[in-house]
Amino acid sequence: NDAPLTLLGTGAMGTALAHAWLKAGHPLTVWNRTAHRARPLAERGAVVAATAAHAVAASQLVVVCLFDDASVEETLDGIDLTGKDLVNLTTTTPAQARARAAWARERGARYLDGGIMAVPPMIGGADTGAYVLYSGSSAVHEAHRDTLAVPAAVTYLGEDPGHAALFDVALLSGMYGMFAGITHAYALLRADGVPAGELAPLLTSWLNAMTHTVPKMADQLDSGDYTKDVVSNLAMQADNDFLVRTAEEQKVSPELLAPYLRLMRQRVADGHGDEEGAGLVDLLRR
Ligand code: NDP
Secondary structure (H helix, E strand, O other), X not given: OXXXXXXXXXXXXXXXXXXXXXXXXXXXXXXXOOHHHOOHHHHOOOEEOOOHHHHHHHOOEEEEOOOOHHHHHHHHOOOOOOOOEEEEOOOOOHHHHHHHHHHHHHOOOEEEEEEEEOOHHHOOOOOOOOEEEEEEOHHHHHHHHHHHOOOOEEEEOOOOOOHHHHHHXXXXXXXXXXXXXXXXXXXXXXXXXXXXXXXXXXXHHHHHHHOOHHHHHHHXXXXXXXXXXXXXXXXXXXXXXXXXXXHHHOOOOOOOOXXXXXXXXXXXXXXXXXXXXXXXXXXXXX
């Protein structure tokens, strides 16, 4: 499979994608707003187009990897997209992705949205765990699946063009919550002058061990039975103030933990101290 394609945007991520497609032998046309960032790809065999319109005209499959939704609008505005298969790997919100899909359809293009679950060094390598979430046109997904699978594995989430962005943001939100906990943990030790490296292997294995709560909470949420298989109930976790007191003793701000503790206590106060965390999901929904 060496189908030709066009790539708009050769920033850090676009360049990694381009290298993967070129290495696999795909004829590639690239364009970047700042031309010198695309030029090195010419040495690898890419055609560097002078304008975005020329780049789009070169291939049926047009992949876009720009900074944000506004840069996609700015770049594609006024360009003929009739008959194109537009694959947008730019990070956006679900609503932006749905609006962009409708916008593409009005211009005669089929639209597939993508959320890249990888950093550039993971692109194109074997077994890096990199994948891209896709949603939108199943026809585009089926027609170009082999080409799309070159830089990273393909995970297709169905016809709703907003779902790739929704899942992407959900995964990143889970990650930032984890980062918040890790940050607080290191702050507690640093206050005692303990090297972070002493905690690192323990924290790694502890967080890994706790990932069993991910499918367990999903089962509680989807079954509606929030007390199913409860091991550590909220009353036990929330009523003891050891977390905040330890932060105070160590002179560490509890600001990263406090919002989660507040929700746990709210749920207990609402009479659900026998649950684990599933009910907090309902407290968050506006
Ligand atoms: P970079 O900042 O390296 O590149 C941004 C790209 O967008 C450049 O090609 C830049 O062109 C272009 N651009 C910005 N504004 C405009 C505009 N108004 N008109 C036209 N082009 C514009 O970012 P990345 O390549 O890393 O990221 C690209 C996308 O990939 C983003 O949506 C990002 O969220 C996503 N992504 C990135 C990851 C990463 O780890 N890097 C991970 C997962 C997703 P110019 O060179 O002219 O400035």
